[in-house]
Amino acid sequence: xxMIFVNLPVKDLKASRAFFAALGFTFNEQFSDDTAACTVIxxxxxxxxxxxxxxxxxxxxxxxxARKGTEVITALSAGSRAECDEVLAKxxxxxxxxxxxxxxYGFMYGISFQDLDGHVWEFMWMDQEAAQQQAS
Numbered sequence: 001x002x003m004i005f006v007n008l009p010v011k012d013l014k015a016s017r018a019f020f021a022a023l024g025f026t027f028n029e030q031f032s033d034d035t036a037a038c039t040v041i042x043x044x045x046x047x048x049x050x051x052x053x054x055x056x057x058x059x060x061x062x063x064x065x066a067r068k069g070t071e072v073i074t075a076l077s078a079g080s081r082a083e084c085d086e087v088l089a090k091x092x093x094x095x096x097x098x099x100x101x102x103x104x105y106g107f108m109y110g111i112s113f114q115d116l117d118g119h120v121w122e123f124m125w126m127d128q129e130a131a132q133q134q135a136s
Contacts, residue, residue: 003044006074009055009063010117013037015095016049019116022094023087041076066118073112075122081109084123088113091121107133 010016017027017037028046031038035054039047052063064071078084084102088111092098099112099120110124 001044003046005046005048007048007050007055007058008117008119009052010049011052012116013049013051016116019091019094019096020047020049023090045076047074066114066120068118070120073120073122075110075124078110078123078125081125084109084111084125087111087123091115096121 013035017039020037020039021027026040028038028040031046031048035051037049039049041047050058055063078087088098088102091113095116096113099114103110103112103124108124108126110122112120112122114120
């Protein structure tokens with residue numbers, strides 16, 4: 001089984017940690033300290049929220065300003081359209097900014113927002129059976 005670790009620079013680790021906790025995510029304290037928070041998305045997906053000085057330890061060059069340009073879109077699956085809308089409502093209440101209007105193809109639905117540091121997140125739901133019928 002592969003695992004994925006998304007590493008994101010954050011300006012205020014405490015605020016970012018509170019933001020992701022408000023979305024319902026937990027943290028692996030074994031890999032968290034005052035410079036990093038290991039956000040558990042699922043059993044094999046983790047987001048490492050790293051203070052900018054800590055993030056610099058892992059890169060060459062400059063840290064991208066996600067508020068000025070999109071460096072990546074982190075897309076996660078959702079169990080339903082309602083879950084997409086619930087996540088968006090929680091994110092906006094916790095300080096996120098809307099990014100693009102909801103995407104609605106009937107068989108596929110998604111929402112997006114920017115977190116406190118401008119990183120773009122999408123939550124997508126797809127009716128697999130309807131998608132297969134559409135492809136036929």
